[in-house]
Amino acid sequence: xxxxxxxxxxxxxxxxxxxxxxxxxxxxxxxxxxxxxxxxxxxxxxxxxxxxxxxxxxxxxxxxxxxxxxxxxxxxxxxxxxxxxxxxxxxxxxxxxxxxxxxxxxxxxxxxxxxxxxxxxxxxxxxxxxxxxxxxxxxxxxxxxxxxxxxxxxxxxxxxxxxxxxxxxxxxxxxxx
Amino acid sequence: xxxxxxxxxxxxxxxxxxxxxxxxxxxxxxxxxxxxxxxxxxxxxxxxxxxxxxxxxxxxxxxxxxxxxxxxxxxxxxxxxxxxxxxxxxxxxxxxxxxxxxxxxxxxxxxxxxxxxxxxxxxxxxxxxxxxxxxxxxxxxxxxxxxxxxxxxxxxxxxxxxxxxxxxxxxxxxxxxxxxxxxxxxxxxxxxxxxxxxxxxxxxxxxxxxxxxxxxxxxxxxxxxxxxxxxxxxxxxxxxxxxxxxxxxxxxxxxxxxxxxxxxxxxxxxxxxxxxxxxxxxxxxxxxxxxxxxxxxxxxxxxxxxxxxxxxxxxxxxxxxxxxxxxxxxxxxxxxxxxxxxxxxxxxxxxxxxxxxxxxxxxxxxxxxxxxxxxxxxxxxxxxxxxxxxxxxxxxxxxxxxxxxxxxxxxxxxxxxxxxxxxxxxxxxxxxxxxxxxxxxxxxxxxxxxxxxxxxxxxxxxxxxxxxxxxxxxxxxxxxxxxxxxxxxxxxxxxxxxxxxxxxxxxxxxxxxxxxxxxxxxxxxxxxxxxxxxxxxxxxxxxxxxxxxxxxxxxxxxxxxxxxxx
Numbered sequence: 037x038x039x040x041x042x043x044x045x046x047x048x049x050x051x052x053x054x055x056x057x058x059x060x061x062x063x064x065x066x067x068x069x070x071x072x073x074x075x076x077x078x079x080x081x082x083x084x085x086x087x088x089x090x091x092x093x094x095x096x097x098x099x100x101x102x103x104x105x106x107x108x109x110x111x112x113x114x115x116x117x118x119x120x121x122x123x124x125x126x127x128x129x130x131x132x133x134x135x136x137x138x139x140x141x142x143x144x145x146x147x148x149x150x151x152x153x154x155x156x157x158x159x160x161x162x163x164x165x166x167x168x169x170x171x172x173x174x175x176x177x178x179x180x181x182x183x184x185x186x187x188x189x190x191x192x193x194x195x196x197x198x199x200x201x202x203x204x205x206x207x208x209x210x211x212x213x
Numbered sequence: 214x215x216x217x218x219x220x221x222x223x224x225x226x227x228x229x230x231x232x233x234x235x236x237x238x239x240x241x242x243x244x245x246x247x248x249x250x251x252x253x254x255x256x257x258x259x260x261x262x263x264x265x266x267x268x269x270x271x272x273x274x275x276x277x278x279x280x281x282x283x284x285x286x287x288x289x290x291x292x293x294x295x296x297x298x299x300x301x302x303x304x305x306x307x308x309x310x311x312x313x314x315x316x317x318x319x320x321x322x323x324x325x326x327x328x329x330x331x332x333x334x335x336x337x338x339x340x341x342x343x344x345x346x347x348x349x350x351x352x353x354x355x356x357x358x359x360x361x362x363x364x365x366x367x368x369x370x371x372x373x374x375x376x377x378x379x380x381x382x383x384x385x386x387x388x389x390x391x392x393x394x395x396x397x398x399x400x401x402x403x404x405x406x407x408x409x410x411x412x413x414x415x416x417x418x419x420x421x422x423x424x425x426x427x428x429x430x431x432x433x434x435x436x437x438x439x440x441x442x443x444x445x446x447x448x449x450x451x452x453x454x455x456x457x458x459x460x461x462x463x464x465x466x467x468x469x470x471x472x473x474x475x476x477x478x479x480x481x482x483x484x485x486x487x488x489x490x491x492x493x494x495x496x497x498x499x500x501x502x503x504x505x506x507x508x509x510x511x512x513x514x515x516x517x518x519x520x521x522x523x524x525x526x527x528x529x530x531x532x533x534x535x536x537x538x539x540x541x542x543x544x545x546x547x548x549x550x551x552x553x554x555x556x557x558x559x560x561x562x563x564x565x566x567x568x569x570x571x572x573x574x575x576x577x578x579x580x581x582x583x584x585x586x587x588x589x590x591x592x593x594x595x596x597x598x599x600x601x602x603x604x605x606x607x608x609x610x611x612x613x614x615x616x617x618x619x620x621x622x623x624x625x626x627x628x629x630x631x632x633x634x635x636x637x638x639x640x641x642x643x644x645x646x647x648x649x650x651x652x653x654x655x656x657x658x659x660x661x662x663x664x665x666x667x668x669x670x671x672x673x674x675x676x677x678x679x680x681x682x683x684x685x686x687x688x689x690x691x692x693x694x695x696x697x698x699x700x701x702x703x704x705x706x707x708x709x710x711x712x713x714x715x716x717x718x719x720x721x722x723x724x725x726x727x728x729x730x731x732x733x734x735x736x737x738x739x740x741x742x743x744x745x746x747x748x749x750x751x752x753x754x755x756x757x758x759x760x761x762x763x764x765x766x767x768x769x770x771x772x773x774x775x776x777x778x779x
Contacts, residue, residue: 099622115274123273125280153618161615172612176276179608179625180268188626189608193267195439195569200398204566210607210628213268213570 081121087136088113090145095174097156104188107178115177135166185212221247224507226477229329230756231743231763232513233455238767240466251476252325257456261446263298271297292322294333294444302333310657311664319666320707327473331454333444336425337754338378340369344387345751352594355643356719358748359729368761376453377431380423388578395428396421400567402559402603402631403575409692417580424573425453441570474498476659479526480535489739495660509738509770509779516744517649520715521664524651536733541726544648545717547641547750549709550674553701555685557694559631574602579752593676597639597752605631637681640752642673643714668706711755713744731766738779742766
């Protein structure tokens with residue numbers, strides 16, 4: 037059993053080369069976005085500008101840029117805004133926005149980055165329900181994004197077959213789906 | 214009047230798994246056949262609108278719109294196959310109401326479209342055995358089946374050859390082997406669990422689920438691409454559905470007519486000739502009524518809908534519903550208990566993983582009350598099988614564990630431990646009081662009398678549930694699993710989507726509605742071959758048996774028609 041590298045042809049043809057270039061460009065674009073979120077052209081639906089910035093900052097602390105883009109670059113804050121605006125039932129939306137407005141007494145963005153990380157770490161270890169819900173939304177938003185699924189993790193839209201026991205090294209990463 | 218000039222040889226109500234089979238067999242036997250579907254037209258391939266969407270192309274990344282689900286899909290959204298990519302193949306509960314007593318919820322999962330629930334089914338294909346067909350006779354619950362395994366065996370063969378069922382031969386009398394395509398593969402953790410269970414419990418087995426997903430190309434369909442997203446629809450025809458398989462075969466004969474958006478209101482009965490002469494339908498778009506006529510009528514509308522149609526087909530002779538001289542129409546509703554079992558972690562195998570997404574799991578066949586002399590005393594009647602599956606935890610585990618930042622991101626790049634889960638599917642006894650009837654005053658938006666469902670689990674089902682949990686935990690412990698814990702998400706009846714039994718078969722017209730060939734005792738040219746016909750529920754998934762029963766009934770109907778007995 038020697039699975040093909042998922043979602044990749046045997047040889048890198050021209051189309052694949054272009055695809056990879058596009059991904060790199062997407063990463064660069066995303067990198068720009070990371071420094072000035074929320075990006076121009078996007079307006080949050082239920083968050084205000086500061087809240088969007090705070091959510092993007094928290095998400096980036098949860099899943100930061102490493103060799104691959106972080107949560108901010110893939111627009112996790114946009115996903116969270118869309119979920120709260122479009123998916124959450126009225127009562128949950130109200131609770132979320134109330135908790136967000138009260139988050140860290142409104143002082144979060146004024147903290148230094150290392151202070152922010154320390155504060156979030158405390159909430160995380162205490163399993164603070166609101167923080168854990170933000171964390172879950174961040175994970176969903178990130179790992180179901182194109183970058184999260186295909187560059188950070190492994191994704192095969194059309195596996196073609198099933199092998200039940202292969203070396204992990206052959207797959208390399210967690211399957212996104 | 215539309216339809217009056219078209220007397221069909223046969224009318225089939227419903228296009229789901231049994232309606233599709235009835236249509237195929239009737240057409241291939243030379244009958245000009247009309248299939249009536251209450252839902253919209255769905256074209257194989259073209260209308261699988263979410264099939265190619267990647268996770269990031271779903272507006273809510275698969276999480277859907279919770280607010281809409283709570284308002285419009287409070288029942289459907291509880292089904293495992295329901296989601297952002299499949300919602301369009303489930304009904305809106307708001308638009309299609311039924312009622313239950315406050316303390317007896319029933320989850321009726323429905324798909325109103327051409328192909329019905331065959332688009333979204335679980336695809337498990339098990340044969341029933343004489344352990345099942347003799348169960349009522351042995352313990353006195355329900356009425357004896359008028360058929361035995363030998364009556365159905367050749368029809369199981371017939372059906373399996375066309376469907377394409379992958380699976381392993383086990384040689385078990387109570388789970389008969391069939392004609393199988395190569396089985397799917399167990400993953401490393403499942404192989405460990407299998408060895409552990411089979412070593413610790415001689416006589417117990419763990420096997421790949423026999424499933425209608427094609428492990429190799431079959432009759433121009435498939436093979437399955439191992440995406441495990443069947444309920445979105447599959448343009449490869451990788452799994453069996455009315456749209457991928459039976460309706461195209463019927464179409465090929467040139468004898469098939471399909472009408473969609475037509476809700477069957479009632480069966481028309483001619484008292485003078487003592488025959489069903491056709492059906493009355495309500496146009497789902499305009500609300501107008503019209504009639505279709507045919508020589509024989511097959512009701513394949515699904516267990517509850519078929520009962521609803523019969524109960525609504527009243528005439529001076531059948532004042533409580535067509536073919537209901539026994540008073541049993543609507544009664545003896547069953548489902549399977551499920552949503553209970555045990556979980557654990559399979560230690561080790563950290564350097565192993567899987568490639569592809571197998572569209573099925575594994576199965577531990579029934580091991581309780583097999584009728585052998587050495588049977589353990591278990592405190593309940595009948596039995597259960599266990600659906601099992603293992604897999605490595607993915608990125609989602611990160612939400613429940615502490616950890617942030619680079620460390621978290623690196624950790625989630627690698628899959629987590631191998632988790633194994635066992636879930637029992639248990640037999641439900643037929644009981645008269647578990648039933649459906651029609652609200653005498655209220656109608657649903659289409660104009661059909663509102664269906665009322667009265668159904669609850671009994672003591673025997675509760676006892677099975679407890680044994681499922683205890684045995685599942687014991688087996689996982691014996692297999693060397695860690696962190697073994699039982700689980701129980703007690704679900705109301707209907708949840709397993711194996712509802713059956715409202716128009717039961719039986720030997721005696723006084724206590725059953727259908728004879729051994731699914732012909733109404735009271736009305737010889739009326740056949741019911743969907744889940745409504747079942748006299749007991751077995752513990753194994755029923756769809757394959759519905760299919761075998763349908764093709765057998767068609768064979769009989771066509772012979773009787775040729776002999777001019779209908």
